[in-house]
Amino acid sequence: MSRSRPLVFGGKYAEGRRLRPTLVLNAETVWRVSQIARNGPRWFRSFGTPTEPGPRLVTIAGAVEHPGVIESAAGTPIAKLLRQASAAPYQAVSVGGLSSGFLSGPEAEQLRWESTVLMSHGCTIGSGVLRVIGAAECPVEYVAHTLEIAAGETAGQCGPCMFGVPAVASDFAAVVAGDAGRVPALRQRLGVLSGRGACHFPDGVAQHIAGALRVFGDDLDAHLAGRCVADHDWRTANAS
Numbered sequence: 001m002s003r004s005r006p007l008v009f010g011g012k013y014a015e016g017r018r019l020r021p022t023l024v025l026n027a028e029t030v031w032r033v034s035q036i037a038r039n040g041p042r043w044f045r046s047f048g049t050p051t052e053p054g055p056r057l058v059t060i061a062g063a064v065e066h067p068g069v070i071e072s073a074a075g076t077p078i079a080k081l082l083r084q085a086s087a088a089p090y091q092a093v094s095v096g097g098l099s100s101g102f103l104s105g106p107e108a109e110q111l112r113w114e115s116t117v118l119m120s121h122g123c124t125i126g127s128g129v130l131r132v133i134g135a136a137e138c139p140v141e142y143v144a145h146t147l148e149i150a151a152g153e154t155a156g157q158c159g160p161c162m163f164g165v166p167a168v169a170s171d172f173a174a175v176v177a178g179d180a181g182r183v184p185a186l187r188q189r190l191g192v193l194s195g196r197g198a199c200h201f202p203d204g205v206a207q208h209i210a211g212a213l214r215v216f217g218d219d220l221d222a223h224l225a226g227r228c229v230a231d232h233d234w235r236t237a238n239a240s
Contacts, residue, residue, distance in 0.1 A: 031057070048073040048075060049074045055072070056071075057128060059130070060085040060130045060132065061130070062094075063087060063132040063133065063134030064082070064132050068085070070084055074112075074113060074115070076113045077112055078111050079110075092104050092215055092216070094129075094132075095123040095124075095125075096118075096123060097131070098126075098149070098204055098205060100124045100125075100211070101214070101215075102123070102139075107121060113125075122214060123211065138228050140220050140223060141176060143212040144173045147168070147173070150201075151165050154166075157199075158198055160196035160197035164192075164193050165205050168193060172186060172209060175223070175224065193206040194206040194207070
């Protein structure tokens with residue numbers, strides 16, 4: 001059977017050196033394929049849900065006693081996953097890294113790790129990461145830090161990543177610092193960031209900020225009023 005695309009790619013580095021033919025495989029995909037080959041498709045579908053079958057890996061970090069990768073399946077209560085990692089008292093959970101949103105503490109206690117459930121709360125599975133935000137952390141300072149990282153992730157190929165993501169990161173950081181005048185700019189840029197860019201990374205960043213505005217509105221209001229409700233800086237918590 002002919003293939004429309006090669007499985008192994010070569011090319012050049014930015015400085016012109018040739019890149020040897022390279023095969024890149026997703027570790028979880030290889031893990032799943034090996035399970036199906038060893039145990040059969042019926043065994044594989046005995047885990048998860050009818051629409052999201054099979055075992056899956058969830059990475060849990062942040063305010064937990066045992067950060068790491070947990071073997072789970074779609075439909076598992078998020079609260080159960082957090083108990084497995086011995087989560088400390090927490091106020092919210094970042095879902096899916098920079099490509100998704102946030103859940104408040106009460107939402108995380110009630111919802112399942114499942115795409116359709118998370119989508120109703122502005123989140124996606126994304127990279128399969130749950131980052132627990134501890135009760136004493138400042139969540140908006142944590143979000144500002146993640147956006148600072150996002151602003152440096154551009155490959156320099158298109159405007160939304162080169163200019164749009166750094167602009168919204170700067171706006172959000174200014175709002176966290178108490179600059180109410182940057183709120184309109186943040187909301188305006190956020191409205192045009194989604195749906196732009198060939199790689200869809202700006203879409204994920206827009207979803208990340210929208211989730212933060214939804215869950216941490218009171219914390220942002222406190223910062224705009226010149227105070228922080230956190231007991232200490234988020235960096236002093238068990239952050240990852």
